[in-house]
Amino acid sequence: MPAYKLMYFDTKGRAEVIRLAFAAAGQSFEDKRFPLSMEEWQAVKPTIPQKQLPCLQVDGRLIPQSGAIMRYVAREFGLYGDNNDENTRVDVIIGTAEDFLKNAFALRYEKDETKRAELKKDLEENKLPQFFSLLEEILKENNGGDGFFVGKKISLADIMIYDITDQVGAAAKLPAFPPKLGGLIDRVKNHPKIKEYLAKRGD
Ligand SMILES: N[C@@H](CCC(=O)N[C@@H](CS)C(=O)NCC(=O)O)C(=O)O
Known part of the structure; x- marks a missing residue:
């Protein structure tokens, strides 16, 4: 190794x-x-x-x-799906996440206070709810939304979405998670190895 x-x-x-x-x-x-x-x-x-x-x-x-x-x-x-179809599903989530992240980066790098407030309001009231609804729909396509984004096990897609909610949640107020997405976030946080890492990270 x-x-x-x-x-x-x-x-x-x-x-x-x-x-x-x-x-x-x-x-x-x-x-x-x-x-x-x-x-x-x-x-x-x-x-x-x-x-x-x-x-x-x-x-x-x-x-x-x-x-x-x-x-x-x-x-x-083994966190990128097990075949081309699953690899592509991971890529779809990454692309969806990157589209959303443009908004979060715009807020992070904006220096003007008035513009920052506008960007934050738009993020909290529009961009985050839209992003969460989109993820909820995609999630439901796999195992009715009761598993992970891709296949039967955790992948980069789940990890990336958890990380975005964690980091954006430190800069803006997150809307309530739709039910399936909320369940997914809990599954990621409770994945035994991630749980151990988060306990050490201590936040
Ligand atoms: N597209 C690159 C961007 C990397 C980037 O912007 N890195 C910044 C920190 S987030 C950096 O290294 N800044 C320090 C510097 O440029 O000296 C990536 O995703 O890795």
């Missing part, structure tokens, strides 16, 4: 879905967190492909881009 080192900052951000995927797989990895003061990062930055984090080191190889890394880890550990 190769040695894995995930480099990011000391925050959840773009790395947390990868940390959660490693946790779900029961795969240990070095969780290198550069301090947000950035001094240490600035020294290392020239050696990192694309000069951005996250970056995953697999033995001697460096992989940039959070989307590539999360897919790589998911494929390595």
Whole structure:
């Protein structure tokens, strides 16, 4: 088994879905967190492909881009579906999540207070309810919504949706989950390996 080192900052951000995927797989990895003061990062930055984090080191190889890394880890550990149809279903959820995340990123990077308030209101009153309804419909297509998004076991799709609700929930007030989505979020949080990771994460 190769040695894995995930480099990011000391925050959840773009790395947390990868940390959660490693946790779900029961795969240990070095969780290198550069301090947000950035001094240490600035020294290392020239050696990192694309000069951005996250970056995953697999033995001697460096992989940039959070989307590539999360897919790589998911494929390595059976979290990306078991056939082309299931791989595609995972991709549909990732695409749906990325569409929604544009709104969340817009809020995160907006500096103007008035615009921030407008974006937050739109997120809470429109974008989040729309996103949750869409996910509820997709979820119901598999096992009536009582299992996971894809197939019969947890995948990157479930992990990513849980992580988004967790991180966006820290910046905005989440609407109530529709019933099947609420059940899914509970199943992810209670997955034995994820539960263990979340207990250690301690938030
Ligand atoms: N598309 C890239 C974006 C990476 C990115 O924006 N990384 C930021 C942190 S979230 C970064 O490394 N900032 C520090 C810098 O650019 O020096 C990904 O998803 O990995």
